[in-house]
Amino acid sequence: MNRHLAIVPAHNEAGAIASTIASIHRWAPDFDVLVIDDGSTDNTGELAAAAGAKVLRMPYNLGIGGGMQAGYVYAKENGYQVAVQVDGDGQHDPRQIGDLLECLQADPGLNMVTGSRFLDDGGEGFRSSAARRVGIRIFARVLSAITRQKVTDPTSGFRMTDRRGIELFANDYPIDYPEVEAIMLMHTHRLRSREIPVVMAPRQTGESTISGAGSVYYMVKVLLAVFVALFRKRPIREAAATSAAIEQAR
Amino acid sequence: MSSFPAPALAALVSQRFGVIAVAILICVVIFELIRRKHLMERYAILWFCLGISTLVLAAWKGLLTTLAHAGGIYYPPAALFAVAFLFVLALLLHFSIVLSRLSDQNKILAQRLALLQQRLDEKESAEGEENKEQQPVHESSRAS
Numbered sequence: 547m548n549r550h551l552a553i554v555p556a557h558n559e560a561g562a563i564a565s566t567i568a569s570i571h572r573w574a575p576d577f578d579v580l581v582i583d584d585g586s587t588d589n590t591g592e593l594a595a596a597a598g599a600k601v602l603r604m605p606y607n608l609g610i611g612g613g614m615q616a617g618y619v620y621a622k623e624n625g626y627q628v629a630v631q632v633d634g635d636g637q638h639d640p641r642q643i644g645d646l647l648e649c650l651q652a653d654p655g656l657n658m659v660t661g662s663r664f665l666d667d668g669g670e671g672f673r674s675s676a677a678r679r680v681g682i683r684i685f686a687r688v689l690s691a692i693t694r695q696k697v698t699d700p701t702s703g704f705r706m707t708d709r710r711g712i713e714l715f716a717n718d719y720p721i722d723y724p725e726v727e728a729i730m731l732m733h734t735h736r737l738r739s740r741e742i743p744v745v746m747a748p749r750q751t752g753e754s755t756i757s758g759a760g761s762v763y764y765m766v767k768v769l770l771a772v773f774v775a776l777f778r779k780r781p782i783r784e785a786a787a788t789s790a791a792i793e794q795a796r
Numbered sequence: 797m798s799s800f801p802a803p804a805l806a807a808l809v810s811q812r813f814g815v816i817a818v819a820i821l822i823c824v825v826i827f828e829l830i831r832r833k834h835l836m837e838r839y840a841i842l843w844f845c846l847g848i849s850t851l852v853l854a855a856w857k858g859l860l861t862t863l864a865h866a867g868g869i870y871y872p873p874a875a876l877f878a879v880a881f882l883f884v885l886a887l888l889l890h891f892s893i894v895l896s897r898l899s900d901q902n903k904i905l906a907q908r909l910a911l912l913q914q915r916l917d918e919k920e921s922a923e924g925e926e927n928k929e930q931q932p933v934h935e936s937s938r939a940s
Contacts, residue, residue, distance in 0.1 A: 608906055
């Protein structure tokens with residue numbers, strides 16, 4: 547069994563799931579693949595199992611956050627040291643999993659690495675629609691100010707966490723639209739994260755969870771969550787544990 | 797009240813009995829729901845409070861006026877509306893809290909179910925393969 551896990555959230559992604567799994571197996575052979583079949587009504591789950599992935603079948607559509615958290619619980623309980631999220635719709639390029647891993651392992655004090663579409667050397671990939679970029683920029687500004695660190699792509703779901711990140715997300719993960727809040731969660735628990743440039747593709751199939759009136763709700767809900775998170779206690783103990791872990795690693 | 801003309805007084809009295817009847821009805825319905833286990837006691841308490849306070853206010857003629865005046869409100873029905881409104885708000889907030897807790901617990905259950913299901917599937921498919929491996933051995937021993 548590998549010590550690394552790729553968590554692939556998929557909701558009705560029958561058209562893309564098999565090629566995504568094959569691509570992860572090919573470009574990141576050190577990673578076991580766990581597909582979160584989040585209440586699909588098509589045969590996403592069967593296709594994923596046939597492609598050689600482990601499959602968590604959610605009994606109903608839990609939403610991306612609830613599904614991802616189940617993946618982190620799985621990673622925690624099965625002793626995985628590194629977990630990476632790779633969307634089941636083919637947006638994320640498994641060839642870059644190696645880049646994320648290299649970055650994560652280069653700095654033992656680092657708990658999460660996010661693939662950003664907006665870092666300068668990211669090249670000319672797909673960067674979402676104009677309206678969505680405005681929202682992303684607002685979140686990026688707010689989070690950069692709060693975490694006192696440059697955050698360029700807070701909605702990117704292409705991210706890798708170490709064991710401490712896995713344990714944190716297994717215990718506590720935002721329910722819907724989790725990416726932005728997860729960065730706040732890391733900040734609240736004094737875990738460190740950084741971004742590296744990646745190139746994303748437009749989704750092959752399926753539908754985005756965010757559109758129309760939903761996007762207004764999304765903005766308001768996430769900003770509220772971030773604002774409330776500002777008033778949560780930031781445990782010092784965890785910071786001490788992190789620095790102890792760093793010293794041990796050195 | 798003596799200044800009211802007789803028909804108005806009669807209407808007022810029958811209205812009072814109407815309110816008392818409604819209050820009693822609320823209490824009876826709540827009680828019956830608990831008896832049939834359609835309503836848990838913890839959620840019934842608030843509703844009982846509502847029924848009983850309606851009953852007391854209807855039966856005790858001067859109480860609402862006294863309370864309203866004590867609170868600096870000179871139009872007693874306004875006091876009643878204010879209290880009723882606050883009661884409904886409190887109840888709705890209570891429901892939102894309960895709903896949040898329920899959906900969180902529900903999420904955890906769903907996740908656990910999926911994790912257990914995956915473990916079971918894995919175990920069963922592993923056992924299936926073991927059986928397949930064992931079967932040829934049995935056949936060959938039978939053949940010899």
